[in-house]
Amino acid sequence: MTTLAPAGVAAPRAARRPPSPMRRRQNAAAYTFITPFVVVFLAMIVVPLVYAAYVSVFRTQLVGGTMFVGLGNYSRALTDPLFLSGVARMALFLVVQVPIMLGLALVFALLLDAGVLFLQRFVRLGIFVPYAVPSVVAALMWGYLYGPDFGPFAQLAHNLNLPPPAFLSASWMLGSIMNVVTWEYIGYNMIVMYAALRAIPSELYDAAAVDGAGRFRTAWHVKIPAIRPAILLTAIFSVIGSFQLFNEPNIMRTLSPNVIGTAYTPNLYAYNLAFVNRETNYAAAIAFLLGLVIMVVSYVVQLSGQRKGDAR
Amino acid sequence: MSHLARGRRLKAFALVAPVAAATLILGACSNGGGGGGGGATERISQADIDKAMTTPTNLLFWTWVPDIQKEVDLFQKAYPAIKVEVVNVGQGADHYKKLRSALQAGKGAPDVAQIEFQHIQSFALGDNLLDLTPYIPEKAGDDYVEWVWNQVKSTDGTKVFGIPQDSGPVGLLYREDILKDNGIDVPATWDDFAAAAKKLHDAKPDVYLTNLPGNDMGQIVSLLWQAGVKPFGWDGDKTVTINLDSDEAKKVVGYWDNLVKEGLVSVDPDFTDAWYQGLSSGKYASWVPAAAWGPVFLQGTAGNTSGLWRAAQIPQWEAGGTATANWGGSSDAVLKSTKNPIAAAQLAWWINHDPSSTIKLANEQFLFPVTKDTLANPEFADQASEFYGGQKVNAEFAKISANVDVNFGWLPFTDYVYSAGGETLGKAIADKSDMLKGLADWQKALVDYAKQQGFTVK
Numbered sequence: 001m002t003t004l005a006p007a008g009v010a011a012p013r014a015a016r017r018p019p020s021p022m023r024r025r026q027n028a029a030a031y032t033f034i035t036p037f038v039v040v041f042l043a044m045i046v047v048p049l050v051y052a053a054y055v056s057v058f059r060t061q062l063v064g065g066t067m068f069v070g071l072g073n074y075s076r077a078l079t080d081p082l083f084l085s086g087v088a089r090m091a092l093f094l095v096v097q098v099p100i101m102l103g104l105a106l107v108f109a110l111l112l113d114a115g116v117l118f119l120q121r122f123v124r125l126g127i128f129v130p131y132a133v134p135s136v137v138a139a140l141m142w143g144y145l146y147g148p149d150f151g152p153f154a155q156l157a158h159n160l161n162l163p164p165p166a167f168l169s170a171s172w173m174l175g176s177i178m179n180v181v182t183w184e185y186i187g188y189n190m191i192v193m194y195a196a197l198r199a200i201p202s203e204l205y206d207a208a209a210v211d212g213a214g215r216f217r218t219a220w221h222v223k224i225p226a227i228r229p230a231i232l233l234t235a236i237f238s239v240i241g242s243f244q245l246f247n248e249p250n251i252m253r254t255l256s257p258n259v260i261g262t263a264y265t266p267n268l269y270a271y272n273l274a275f276v277n278r279e280t281n282y283a284a285a286i287a288f289l290l291g292l293v294i295m296v297v298s299y300v301v302q303l304s305g306q307r308k309g310d311a312r
Numbered sequence: 313m314s315h316l317a318r319g320r321r322l323k324a325f326a327l328v329a330p331v332a333a334a335t336l337i338l339g340a341c342s343n344g345g346g347g348g349g350g351g352a353t354e355r356i357s358q359a360d361i362d363k364a365m366t367t368p369t370n371l372l373f374w375t376w377v378p379d380i381q382k383e384v385d386l387f388q389k390a391y392p393a394i395k396v397e398v399v400n401v402g403q404g405a406d407h408y409k410k411l412r413s414a415l416q417a418g419k420g421a422p423d424v425a426q427i428e429f430q431h432i433q434s435f436a437l438g439d440n441l442l443d444l445t446p447y448i449p450e451k452a453g454d455d456y457v458e459w460v461w462n463q464v465k466s467t468d469g470t471k472v473f474g475i476p477q478d479s480g481p482v483g484l485l486y487r488e489d490i491l492k493d494n495g496i497d498v499p500a501t502w503d504d505f506a507a508a509a510k511k512l513h514d515a516k517p518d519v520y521l522t523n524l525p526g527n528d529m530g531q532i533v534s535l536l537w538q539a540g541v542k543p544f545g546w547d548g549d550k551t552v553t554i555n556l557d558s559d560e561a562k563k564v565v566g567y568w569d570n571l572v573k574e575g576l577v578s579v580d581p582d583f584t585d586a587w588y589q590g591l592s593s594g595k596y597a598s599w600v601p602a603a604a605w606g607p608v609f610l611q612g613t614a615g616n617t618s619g620l621w622r623a624a625q626i627p628q629w630e631a632g633g634t635a636t637a638n639w640g641g642s643s644d645a646v647l648k649s650t651k652n653p654i655a656a657a658q659l660a661w662w663i664n665h666d667p668s669s670t671i672k673l674a675n676e677q678f679l680f681p682v683t684k685d686t687l688a689n690p691e692f693a694d695q696a697s698e699f700y701g702g703q704k705v706n707a708e709f710a711k712i713s714a715n716v717d718v719n720f721g722w723l724p725f726t727d728y729v730y731s732a733g734g735e736t737l738g739k740a741i742a743d744k745s746d747m748l749k750g751l752a753d754w755q756k757a758l759v760d761y762a763k764q765q766g767f768t769v770k
Binding site: 061062063064147148149150170254255256257258259261262272275276277278 | 405409412413437438526527550581584585586589590724725727728731734735738739741742743761764765766767
């Protein structure tokens with residue numbers, strides 16, 4: 001609703017005139033429509049955030065009660081090896097898993113768009129279904145599949161007289177979790193990219209055909225650049241999701257309690273700090289720092305994804 | 313209304329009023345968190361108890377004991393005015409997380425909650441538990457096994473925080489068929505045990521004499537307890553004693569370190585599917601230390617091994633000794649936030665004291681009893697269990713229960729003790745790396761945490 005204000009004189013006059021009844025009705029309607037969202041947003045997101053920020057500047061001891069410590073919890077977190085190793089582990093997870101997952105999602109989306117697959121709808125649905133599975137169920141299921149005694153891989157290995165693959169061991173655990181997360185979210189990312197591909201104006205394809213581009217060159221030079229915003233979107237969501245990893249390690253922890261420690265991921269660390277160590281203030285500080293890390297990394301991803309000269 | 317009747321009414325009123333007033337005042341005392349113990353050790357009169365037990369009341373009971381509704385039904389039959397809602401909010405750590413969250417939030421907490429012995433002090437620290445002394449008979453403690461009663465008292469011995477429900481005296485549960493097939497005698501000392509482990513594993517590389525889990529600090533602590541180690545202490549106020557690096561503790565951990573390094577015992581986490589399957593398939597020839605409640609877990613997945621297990625005393629450090637320890641065991645405690653202290657206290661007391669209830673808990677839920685008369689009750693003691701090939705396991709464990717060291721203290725933050733243990737010593741076990749270093753790391757982690765929380769560490 002931007003009004004074109006002619007420079008200078010007209011503007012103050014326009015500001016002084018009260019809004020017309022119709023404008024007022026429109027404004028009122030607009031505010032009414034967004035009120036439910038604002039109420040829920042404030043109550044469920046803003047208020048807890050403010051409260052967590054408040055809690056994070058105090059410290060409660062089992063003996064000695066609560067005291068104000070300012071940024072003490074934050075400085076403790078920045079030198080806490082458990083927190084830092086958790087963040088590093090998630091950074092490694094991010095660097096390996098996200099490109100693989102997005103790459104595969106892109107390939108599938110391109111294949112679907114090119115129409116070269118049989119049973120398009122079925123394939124699309126099949127790849128998307130894992131996203132519909134609750135992540136707790138998915139983690140439990142994969143935990144069983146990975147099992148060194150009764151999982152199908154172990155049984156197969158047993159039949160071939162090989163030692164069972166150590167999916168739940170310390171060296172393979174991160175990879176096993178990467179596999180579970182990829183399986184869960186590849187469908188979602190694929191659908192986002194596929195929808196973006198469907199929206200590409202067909203003139204671009206005509207132009208590419210005229211220039212003599214085959215399927216692969218069309219894909220590389222026309223399709224992928226055209227869906228750059230969608231790819232960026234999925235990349236940022238994946239970054240946020242991988243730093244917040246919690247469900248899968250938490251479930252795997254019951255299967256391999258000594259491989260997944262209390263601080264395997266920063267989120268798991270915050271959870272255990274609050275509910276096992278009873279250090280809720282420190283947990284709040286960790287959560288905020290994690291949020292900060294996520295913001296920084298997301299921003300970097302977004303910057304690197306933009307072309308020079310993109311006005312955004 | 314005749315003049316006489318009015319006089320009688322007046323007299324009756326004059327009698328009731330002070331009693332009512334006293335109930336209100338005493339009620340206010342215990343509800344208002346008067347933790348000092350001074351006025352609260354006055355016993356509640358039987359009249360007040362009767363009055364409370366005939367007033368319609370709703371109680372919320374959080375417990376994970378399977379089928380406890382049976383005992384609760386008996387209680388409700390005895391006191392029809394009291395309605396008890398039993399909720400299972402999770403087992404062990406999950407239950408405590410929810411309990412602490414409810415207490416911190418100030419609402420949603422139950423009236424009565426199951427609390428294991430090792431966690432009682434951590435709730436006492438937060439002043440969350442109601443002192444039950446005024447609500448139970450004066451000599452209540454005499455009905456219970458001495459060391460069990462000590463576990464539910466405050467550190468200064470003046471308050472009672474819970475009514476003991478069951479205990480877990482530890483022994484050795486072994487597969488008689490596997491030992492016999494390999495010519496191994498039941499080990500009486502730990503040296504015998506090590507020798508037997510080697511003999512068994514050399515003969516059958518797929519079988520281990522036992523499993524040492526890295527995720528079960530309760531079991532590890534019972535091993536230390538059995539060796540006479542007393543690593544934890546709390547004076548009820550601001551000082552804690554943490555002594556995991558004593559020579560005896562190192563001896564115990566060093567012994568198991570050897571067995572693990574030589575590959576004579578497996579290191580699978582316990583109470584997982586894989587572990588149950590190991591018991592069922594005969595991968596583990598024994599379960600040690602196994603608590604008296606152990607058999608419950610052996611009857612599910614490992615049910616196909618029924619008839620092959622036997623129970624014996626846990627191997628000793630000194631030949632001819634009888635030292636043993638406890639692993640687990642719960643009590644029912646009343647939370648201070650309850651609005652019905654008398655009814656809640658009676659619930660906790662009745663379920664864990666009335667003979668009809670305790671014998672049910674023992675025989676039907678296989679909880680190991682802690683009241684002297686249930687232990688002596690032939691219905692319990694003479695049970696010849698088919699799972700144990702007819703051995704009178706209860707009598708065996710009752711003998712063992714009598715030998716548990718009477719004084720074993722806990723730190724007021726057992727959640728963290730176990731969690732830190734799993735990260736240090738537990739990880740060393742699972743990785744088969746230096747367990748003595750794991751023990752030292754555990755000590756350090758606990759000392760650091762205690763200092764950070766404002767305790768003075770001795």
